[in-house]
Amino acid sequence: MKHIDLVIVGGGPAGLAAAIAAREAGCENLLVIERERVLGGILNQCIHNGFGLHTFKEELTGPEYAQRFIDKAVALDISVMTDSMVLSITDKRVVTVVNSQEGLFEIQAGAIVLAMGCRERSRGALNIPGHRPAGVYAAGTAQRLVNMEGYLPGRNVVILGSGDIGLIMARRMTLEGAKVHVVAELMPFSGGLKRNIVQCLDDFGIPLELSTTVVDIHGKDRLTGVTLAKVDDKMRPIAGTEMYYQCDTLLLSVGLVPENELSLGAGIALSPVHNGPIVTDQLATNVAGIFACGNVLHVHDLVDFVSQEAAQAGQHAVAYLQGAVAGETTVPLVAKGGVRYTVPATICPQTMTEDVTVRFRVGQVYQKAAIAVYAGERLLSRRKKKIMTPGEMEEVVLKKADLQGATAVTITIEQEKEGTA
Numbered sequence: 001m002k003h004i005d006l007v008i009v010g011g012g013p014a015g016l017a018a019a020i021a022a023r024e025a026g027c028e029n030l031l032v033i034e035r036e037r038v039l040g041g042i043l044n045q046c047i048h049n050g051f052g053l054h055t056f057k058e059e060l061t062g063p064e065y066a067q068r069f070i071d072k073a074v075a076l077d078i079s080v081m082t083d084s085m086v087l088s089i090t091d092k093r094v095v096t097v098v099n100s101q102e103g104l105f106e107i108q109a110g111a112i113v114l115a116m117g118c119r120e121r122s123r124g125a126l127n128i129p130g131h132r133p134a135g136v137y138a139a140g141t142a143q144r145l146v147n148m149e150g151y152l153p154g155r156n157v158v159i160l161g162s163g164d165i166g167l168i169m170a171r172r173m174t175l176e177g178a179k180v181h182v183v184a185e186l187m188p189f190s191g192g193l194k195r196n197i198v199q200c201l202d203d204f205g206i207p208l209e210l211s212t213t214v215v216d217i218h219g220k221d222r223l224t225g226v227t228l229a230k231v232d233d234k235m236r237p238i239a240g241t242e243m244y245y246q247c248d249t250l251l252l253s254v255g256l257v258p259e260n261e262l263s264l265g266a267g268i269a270l271s272p273v274h275n276g277p278i279v280t281d282q283l284a285t286n287v288a289g290i291f292a293c294g295n296v297l298h299v300h301d302l303v304d305f306v307s308q309e310a311a312q313a314g315q316h317a318v319a320y321l322q323g324a325v326a327g328e329t330t331v332p333l334v335a336k337g338g339v340r341y342t343v344p345a346t347i348c349p350q351t352m353t354e355d356v357t358v359r360f361r362v363g364q365v366y367q368k369a370a371i372a373v374y375a376g377e378r379l380l381s382r383r384k385k386k387i388m389t390p391g392e393m394e395e396v397v398l399k400k401a402d403l404q405g406a407t408a409v410t411i412t413i414e415q416e417k418e419g420t421a
């Protein structure tokens, strides 16, 4: 069996940033394994601009952003194995890979960084009644068909779900000559970035119907229409609010789920909230030597944060290979009062870096509220925010100096009193 010091699974932005940081931290023997023919991950199909504002202070397209990292990986002579699928990982870090050149083979890894990204929830996860006609697509599949394969999935479109992929595809389909009648969203707020609502819906006059879902799908061989209805506060359709839309295409943008199969097979504990591995401040999972970053860890809003987080995962993996051990004290990060989860989930005040960025999402829209951080009863920081929405990630920075002696750190949302914000 081949031995490789650091194996990185996935050659998207997370895998590339982890590999570059690991090489720069001194790891000579590392390998990126990618199942697609080319590196770059989901960015290859995201031909719109808006990537890299934080990292490069420029608005790049997805492929342009990915290319900057690919060029760097090439310059650093990082080994890459494309067209190769990782089938399993054991808790002893044995990686089973298959490709058409070498067939099935195993690698013993000294450390592993998981960077497999996420996948879209499909119609099967939604329980929408009706036949199964052609014309119902996951929005990301439609994005790939339009942007990479050169096919237009349909001409009269309804989109269910207002996450970023749904919003981006509303604009894309319009630019390609299709009529997008409406974007329907089950929740009373959009799951996407505000800038995407403005640039992809408002600028094109596409209506967004909140608290609305698909209650029926019409057509047998090909979709002929959908029925939408308003929902109540328990998400139940309200009788009498049905609206029929004639359409040949329904795009589903109803959430992304981290690619968990390899993690589960390795015995990695997953969060029931963000569905990715539960990690420490070193982005280490509960299985020794296995680290996680990017969308496989939790679904990010901006790729810049993926790259930052992944670089840290690469550095921590190299530190592990060089014999660094996490301290024994583990302080839990408690998500409260509207904070749904935190990444990382725990922190070690002895061995943490000087600053640790904690990322999370809130569960509802907050206006004039503050993010408060407590170590026990002691207030560490309180930052006012005009608005917070579930579609945008929030972050706080924890400082090593503040955490000595802490037994728990709580991150919570506090509503500002009238007139204080």
Ligand SMILES: Cc1cc2nc3c(=O)[nH]c(=O)nc-3n(C[C@H](O)[C@H](O)[C@H](O)COP(=O)(O)OP(=O)(O)OC[C@H]3O[C@@H](n4cnc5c(N)ncnc54)[C@H](O)[C@@H]3O)c2cc1C
Pocket: 009, 010, 011, 012, 013, 014, 015, 033, 034, 035, 036, 040, 041, 042, 043, 046, 049, 050, 051, 052, 084, 085, 086, 087, 115, 116, 117, 118, 140, 143, 164, 165, 168, 259, 262, 293, 294, 295, 296, 300, 301, 302, 303, 304, 306
């Ligand atoms: C439609 C859409 C629009 C977006 N728009 C923006 C935007 O405007 N601005 C912005 O900043 N961000 C945007 N994003 C987010 C950004 O693209 C993601 O945050 C980023 O791509 C996540 O990087 P990743 O490396 O974690 O995952 P991915 O890019 O998904 O990469 C994961 C890689 O792992 C590979 N892989 C998975 N399993 C295996 C396996 N078993 N073996 C080998 N390889 C494997 C996959 O093939 C893939 O290449 C958008 C995302 C989407 C989907």
